[in-house]
Amino acid sequence: MNRNIVISFGLHTMLVIITAMSLPFLAKKPINLPPIVSVELIQITDKTNIPFALKAKKIIEEIKEKEKKLVSEQAPPKMVKKEKPDSIPPPNEKIKKIEKIKDKKQNPEKIETEIKQVSEFEKKNLFDPNNVAALIDKSKIESAKTTKKLDKITQDQDKNIDSPGLSLSEEDALKAQIFGCWSIPLGLPYNENLLVRIKLQLKPDGSIIRSEILDHARMNKPGQGFYKVLAESALRAIKLCQPLRVPSKGYEKWKELQLNFDAREMLEG
Amino acid sequence: MLLRYFFILIVLLPLKAFALIEVDITRGNLNPLPVAVSPLSIDEESRESFKKILKKENIGSEIAIVVENNLKQSGLFNPLNKDAFLQKPDIANLKPRFEDWNLIKAQALITGKVTFVDKKLRVEFRLWDVLAGKEMMALAFTTVPSNWRRVGHIITDKVYERLTGETGYFDTRIIYVAEEGLKTNRIKKLAIMDQDGFNNKFLTLGNELVLTPRFSPTNQMVTYLSYFKNLPRVYLLDIETGMQEVVGDFPGMTFAPRFSPDGKKIIMSFAKDGNSDIYTMDLENRIVERITNHPSIDTSPSFSPDGKFITFNSDRSGYQQIYVMNSNGKNVKRITFGNGLYGTPVWSPRGDLIAFTKLHKGKFYIGVMRTDGTGERLLTENFYQEAPSWSPNGRVLIFYRETKTNSKGEGFSAKLWSIDLTGYNEKMVETMTDASDPSWSSLLNN
Numbered sequence: 001m002n003r004n005i006v007i008s009f010g011l012h013t014m015l016v017i018i019t020a021m022s023l024p025f026l027a028k029k030p031i032n033l034p035p036i037v038s039v040e041l042i043q044i045t046d047k048t049n050i051p052f053a054l055k056a057k058k059i060i061e062e063i064k065e066k067e068k069k070l071v072s073e074q075a076p077p078k079m080v081k082k083e084k085p086d087s088i089p090p091p092n093e094k095i096k097k098i099e100k101i102k103d104k105k106q107n108p109e110k111i112e113t114e115i116k117q118v119s120e121f122e123k124k125n126l127f128d129p130n131n132v133a134a135l136i137d138k139s140k141i142e143s144a145k146t147t148k149k150l151d152k153i154t155q156d157q158d159k160n161i162d163s164p165g166l167s168l169s170e171e172d173a174l175k176a177q178i179f180g181c182w183s184i185p186l187g188l189p190y191n192e193n194l195l196v197r198i199k200l201q202l203k204p205d206g207s208i209i210r211s212e213i214l215d216h217a218r219m220n221k222p223g224q225g226f227y228k229v230l231a232e233s234a235l236r237a238i239k240l241c242q243p244l245r246v247p248s249k250g251y252e253k254w255k256e257l258q259l260n261f262d263a264r265e266m267l268e269g
Numbered sequence: 270m271l272l273r274y275f276f277i278l279i280v281l282l283p284l285k286a287f288a289l290i291e292v293d294i295t296r297g298n299l300n301p302l303p304v305a306v307s308p309l310s311i312d313e314e315s316r317e318s319f320k321k322i323l324k325k326e327n328i329g330s331e332i333a334i335v336v337e338n339n340l341k342q343s344g345l346f347n348p349l350n351k352d353a354f355l356q357k358p359d360i361a362n363l364k365p366r367f368e369d370w371n372l373i374k375a376q377a378l379i380t381g382k383v384t385f386v387d388k389k390l391r392v393e394f395r396l397w398d399v400l401a402g403k404e405m406m407a408l409a410f411t412t413v414p415s416n417w418r419r420v421g422h423i424i425t426d427k428v429y430e431r432l433t434g435e436t437g438y439f440d441t442r443i444i445y446v447a448e449e450g451l452k453t454n455r456i457k458k459l460a461i462m463d464q465d466g467f468n469n470k471f472l473t474l475g476n477e478l479v480l481t482p483r484f485s486p487t488n489q490m491v492t493y494l495s496y497f498k499n500l501p502r503v504y505l506l507d508i509e510t511g512m513q514e515v516v517g518d519f520p521g522m523t524f525a526p527r528f529s530p531d532g533k534k535i536i537m538s539f540a541k542d543g544n545s546d547i548y549t550m551d552l553e554n555r556i557v558e559r560i561t562n563h564p565s566i567d568t569s570p571s572f573s574p575d576g577k578f579i580t581f582n583s584d585r586s587g588y589q590q591i592y593v594m595n596s597n598g599k600n601v602k603r604i605t606f607g608n609g610l611y612g613t614p615v616w617s618p619r620g621d622l623i624a625f626t627k628l629h630k631g632k633f634y635i636g637v638m639r640t641d642g643t644g645e646r647l648l649t650e651n652f653y654q655e656a657p658s659w660s661p662n663g664r665v666l667i668f669y670r671e672t673k674t675n676s677k678g679e680g681f682s683a684k685l686w687s688i689d690l691t692g693y694n695e696k697m698v699e700t701m702t703d704a705s706d707p708s709w710s711s712l713l714n715n
Binding site: 165166171174175179181183184186187188225230234236237253254256257258259261262263265 | 292294300302376405429435
């Protein structure tokens with residue numbers, strides 16, 4: 001009995017010590033506060049403007065073209081497929097050919113090195129500090145490929161599924177285009193609610209099938225002269241700009257688009 | 270549980286399916302709008318008739334040139350070169366081929382027709398939206414042939430109003446002080462001209478020094494400062510009849526006159542014993558009312574367009590600054606607190622801004638600010654410039670600028686300049702002589 005009590009007491013004591021040792025507040029370490037970093041809030045639209053996007057697009061296209069060329073030059077790995085027997089050869093040859101194929105299949109290092117050489121060659125050729133944007137883009141494509149292998153869901157698919165609107169750069173590209181076409185009527189008062197909403201139906205190439213002013217009734221009301229002037233200028237801008245600079249993908253998403261023209265910011269100066 | 274997820278999915282799905290992408294367009298360009306001003310078409314018979322009366326080869330083209338120059342001068346429009354026009358004026362007026370006008374990048378097109386009817390000039394004009402392919406406006410005027418320039422100005426006003434949403438300022442006149450002679454011995458005469466510098470007329474002979482002419486909102490009267498018995502006094506002049514009279518019977522000097530928005534009162538400064546205060550005088554019953562009563566110098570008063578407030582400059586704080594008060598002189602508030610001296614405040618006809626002259630570190634600036642003194646914007650800087658006056662739509666300011674003289678006292682000149690509220694469209698207004706103290710009339714056809 002006594003022995004049991006002693007064992008129980010010993011074990012309980014151990015338990016208490018272990019608990020006490022591992023309690024977080026006892027092992028509290030002084031918090032190392034990271035140095036304060038000052039952050040400047042900026043409008044992202046200013047940073048993702050169209051000239052950059054265009055430039056990047058060109059660079060990406062150039063890189064893609066180079067890649068195509070490289071692939072066509074480094075075609076040998078495809079030979080593997082060609083060696084697959086289409087018809088049944090005589091038994092001896094069949095065995096030999098199978099062996100050959102087996103050899104090549106069992107020796108994947110060769111293929112790997114070949115591929116590696118290609119990629120290294122590409123890297124050597126492609127690495128240009130001026131084309132960092134393109135490299136970033138390439139890394140994105142590569143990572144997309146890996147995810148495809150792993151999860152069978154690519155980044156592109158993700159975009160199509162999840163993003164309800166245009167991406168920032170797509171929206172900026174469209175905005176920048178219309179900014180250039182819209183001649184703001186300078187005589188308008190900046191303290192009135194003059195928001196012109198225009199709904200567009202677009203073709204896949206960005207040209208306009210139909211444009212509709214959502215508050216059309218306001219156009220012909222007396223005392224709404226300013227609204228009419230603004231609405232007409234907005235319609236002129238759209239017509240002047242077409243085909244609109246729309247994304248190349250996701251037509252279903254943007255085939256109907258609403259543009260809200262608001263000149264107050266500009267007029268107020 | 271599954272049912273719950275299914276329900277949420279059903280609620281969310283339609284929202285997503287019908288979500289319309291919205292893009293906010295908050296910026297645009299301020300480039301001048303490309304406009305094609307087609308020469309107004311004219312038949313041979315009318316052309317000959319006008320040629321005899323007006324000594325002009327083709328009055329249709331002449332009117333189009335007036336319109337074109339006005340639009341160009343405004344800085345908001347870019348009239349396209351006529352050599353690029355593909356369509357003839359007579360056909361363009363009936364039905365423009367929009368593809369042709371689109372090809373030369375015109376966004377608006379002005380066409381028209383001139384005829385000689387009952388010894389009068391009849392002008393029809395149309396404004397077309399080239400991109401939409403539709404007519405925006407069509408009007409006709411009949412007047413005496415000698416008024417052909419005014420017809421050009423009225424057409425410009427209508428086009429300007431239709432395309433900018435703001436009333437125009439082209440059918441207006443400018444009164445100013447024409448200056449001639451050496452700087453030490455200047456002859457100053459009152460002169461009046463169209464806003465584009467044509468039809469210049471002198472209203473006084475130059476025997477007496479004249480200063481600060483101001484138009485009445487009714488356009489019939491001008492108030493200005495001239496000398497009477499060697500004392501500066503405020504005068505009234507009827508432009509139509511040429512009659513002039515001294516305003517009020519003040520024992521000292523009166524200066525800086527300006528009309529009230531309804532044209533019934535004159536507001537001015539009256540100085541006696543080194544102190545000047547602001548007074549108004551009713552032009553009907555000649556009752557004089559004192560508005561300010563302060564030992565400092567209060568001058569340059571200007572009414573707000575609703576007549577409820579007055580802005581003026583005063584040195585009551587020790588330096589010349591701009592103040593705003595109620596029209597009865599109560600509730601005086603200082604509105605400028607910036608570095609330098611502020612003067613000649615003028616309330617915009619739109620009521621939202623006050624234009625002023627500022628002197629800071631030896632340079633003169635013309636600027637605008639809100640009526641509470643915030644949002645100060647300096648539009649132009651120069652060696653010497655002052656006396657801004659608003660265009661009737663509150664979009665453009667006209668003022669005068671003097672140049673430096675050399676060591677021999679030569680090279681002095683004073684010219685009128687205009688600048689719009691954006692501060693970009695700064696232009697010299699051509700005058701026959703040197704000019705100062707401009708004042709812009711309201712629209713003549715109102």
